[in-house]
Amino acid sequence: MAAINCIIIEDELPASILLELHIAKFDFLDLKGKFTSVSNAQNILKSHKIDLIFLDINLPGKSGIEFAKSLFSETAIIFTTAYTEYAVEGFELDAIDYILKPISLERFTKAISKYTKIRELNEVVLHAKNLEIERAFIFVKCERKMLKLFLDEIHYFESQGNYLLIYTATDCYKTYQSITEMEDKLPEGLFVRIHRSFVVALNKVTSYNANHISIQNKQLPIGRFYNSTVSHLLNSLPGFDN
Structure with a gap:
């Protein structure tokens, strides 16, 4: 498993030491x-990507x-506290877990297991979404066979009577x-007529x-019927501001 960067925000020294020993x-x-x-903790949050925070609720200044x-x-929270009354509010913030002090190793392990399962699931979902976006494809019938074409390789389509030409950088x-x-x-969102x-x-x-x-190096005409839609769409793209 990839390293998980974490920090402890806890004003009680015994609780902080115990968490460090568990970690x-x-x-x-x-x-x-x-x-x-x-x-x-603000400086390290600015300078490092912190994946997980063990966060006390009753803290000096701003509360947990x-x-x-x-x-x-993207930053996960495991609340650590001596008080049960904050549990509902903690879970409403989508906290991974809410652990009551003193924190046993068994209870700590359960919280970490819950976090790692959620993290792995999120990574699988994100990977699947990235594959879908980056390498989406279509099958087209070409020369008596079904040909797989990746959408990110297609430059444009051109209608020629009863057939369609599909242009990539090389073919x-x-x-x-x-x-x-x-x-x-x-x-x-990927193509426009x-x-x-x-x-x-x-x-x-x-x-x-x-x-x-x-x-x-290919110049393609914009039809008068499509002009306003195309201009609006292209003007909204990054780097094409007018």
Whole structure:
């Protein structure tokens, strides 16, 4: 398992020492620091990516509850406290766990197990989403076989009568289907129809004006019917501000 960067924010020295001893029993937990208040922990949160915080609730200055509300969702919280009355509010903040002091190794291990399971599940989901976005593909019938084309390799589609040409950086594929049929198969946000004969990949557009779009050295016309939609979409993309 990859290292998990963690910190302790605890103003009671015995509780802080006990947490440090528990953390030391797990090779994948990398303790980056111990702090007695939220304000003292701010610098390390700015300089390091902290995955997990063991957070007391009754702290000097800002409470653990207040602090947890200000954190990004990527940082997980395990509350450590001597009081049961904060449990509901703690879990409403999507805390991984809520451990009552004194914290036994058995109870600590249970909390870490819960965190690692959630972390692994999130990593699997994120990996699947990244694969779906980065390497989405379509199958097209080309030369009597079904050909797999990755969407991130396609530059544009061109309608030619009753067939469709699919252009990548190095190849052109011919398939017998309409451009409208193809447009319906494509995920939203990656491609845009600019003309009755052309659909282009937005991330392959290198320049444009009111009448044309350029992809590498190829200039493609923008149809009058599509002009306002295309201009609005392209103007909203990063790096294409006018």
